[in-house]
Amino acid sequence: MEWCLVAFLLVVVYLVTQGLRLLFAETDLVLQWCELFGNSPASLSEKVVWITGASSGLGEALSYELAEAGCCLVLSARRQERLNDVKACCIERSRMKADKILVLPLDMLAFDTHKQAVETVLKYFKKIDILINNAGRSQRALWERTSLNTDQEMLKLNVLGPLSLTKAVLPHMLDRRVGHIVCTSSVAGKFGAPGLGSYSCSKHALHGAFNCLRNETHDRNIHVTMVVAGPFFSEALIHAFTESTEKNLGLEMKPGEKRMHTKHFAHHMVVAIANKLDEVWISMHPELAFVYINQYFPAIAQRLAAIVARKRLQKIREGKTDLHS
Numbered sequence: 043m044e045w046c047l048v049a050f051l052l053v054v055v056y057l058v059t060q061g062l063r064l065l066f067a068e069t070d071l072v073l074q075w076c077e078l079f080g081n082s083p084a085s086l087s088e089k090v091v092w093i094t095g096a097s098s099g100l101g102e103a104l105s106y107e108l109a110e111a112g113c114c115l116v117l118s119a120r121r122q123e124r125l126n127d128v129k130a131c132c133i134e135r136s137r138m139k140a141d142k143i144l145v146l147p148l149d150m151l152a153f154d155t156h157k158q159a160v161e162t163v164l165k166y167f168k169k170i171d172i173l174i175n176n177a178g179r180s181q182r183a184l185w186e187r188t189s190l191n192t193d194q195e196m197l198k199l200n201v202l203g204p205l206s207l208t209k210a211v212l213p214h215m216l217d218r219r220v221g222h223i224v225c226t227s228s229v230a231g232k233f234g235a236p237g238l239g240s241y242s243c244s245k246h247a248l249h250g251a252f253n254c255l256r257n258e259t260h261d262r263n264i265h266v267t268m269v270v271a272g273p274f275f276s277e278a279l280i281h282a283f284t285e286s287t288e289k290n291l292g293l294e295m296k297p298g299e300k301r302m303h304t305k306h307f308a309h310h311m312v313v314a315i316a317n318k319l320d321e322v323w324i325s326m327h328p329e330l331a332f333v334y335i336n337q338y339f340p341a342i343a344q345r346l347a348a349i350v351a352r353k354r355l356q357k358i359r360e361g362k363t364d365l366h367s
């Protein structure tokens with residue numbers, strides 16, 4: 043009888059600790075499972091990985107994680123000096139050879155240069171295993187004040203840029219019958235985030251386009267991973283658009299803010315890539331909890347969003363634009 047009680051208490055303690063783990067987790071349940079029992083980042087060793095937006099923030103942190111995992115890297119963004127610095131840091135951290143990293147300056151908006159960029163990578167590495175569409179920009183403004191031009195520029199960079207580069211890379215992946223496309227999306231890509239109208243619109247569009255690609259190419263061994271990201275530290279709020287493209291938000295993120303550490307985020311993302319997951323949620327709470335509620339109880343999420351919206355919009359009207367991405 044006493045043994046039964048002890049066993050019962052052990053089960054209760056186990057369930058409570060697992061519940062607490064869930065409560066304080068930074069990723070969805072499937073990714074948590076993969077972090078415990080799935081492929082580790084080291085399984086990506088020798089893969090050729092192309093990262094866009096590698097000059098700062100998440101792209102930079104991903105470069106370090108993937109260098110440590112033994113990948114060959116293509117680092118792209120517009121600022122060549124910053125990319126050279128990232129390359130030097132990768133070499134220092136992972137002691138990899140310099141020729142395993144190609145710095146390839148690229149403007150995501152210069153669509154007509156994307157095919158040539160793919161040829162340059164193929165000439166150098168002979169293959170592309172993984173493309174990470176990470177470059178992007180955020181935005182903060184009221185919907186009714188946002189110019190159509192801002193919507194257009196946002197869609198061009200956050201949607202047409204990744205589409206253009208992926209369309210240039212895809213023939214090579216289809217020929218080899220192996221490839222993996224990864225997109226950095228946002229929690230704002232899962233529900234209409236108040237105060238981030240153009241941005242939310244662009245990230246929703248990304249899901250539509252790339253979910254479709256996954257369904258069309260899965261039988262030809264092409265994988266697509268959508269990363270639903272909550273707030274993390276980066277330069278995003280410095281460069282974010284406002285209601286117009288002429289005025290950037292210009293806000294530095296402060297160390298005390300409730301955001302995930304970028305290295306931490308990049309590690310979760312690399313595990314998701316190593317396990318070829320279709321969609322992952324990586325965020326602190328309450329955003330992570332909200333994505334769960336939105337997925338399984340959309341009507342409740344709608345009510346909650348309305349309450350949050352009221353506070354958020356008040357903040358924006360008062361000129362406090364320091365909201366999460």
Ligand SMILES: NC(=O)c1ccc[n+]([C@@H]2O[C@H](COP(=O)([O-])OP(=O)(O)OC[C@H]3O[C@@H](n4cnc5c(N)ncnc54)[C@H](O)[C@@H]3O)[C@@H](O)[C@H]2O)c1
Nearest residue numbers: 095097099100149150177178228271273274276277278367
């Ligand atoms: N920071 C957050 O809280 C957050 C949350 C959710 C999603 N995201 C997404 O994460 C991704 C990375 O952003 P980040 O937060 O690291 O910001 P960041 O500003 O630090 O990095 C953005 C990168 O994209 C590059 N880029 C911008 N415009 C470009 C262009 N025209 N051509 C080529 N490169 C260009 C920048 O040079 C930089 O390297 C973005 O897609 C962003 O939407 C960020």
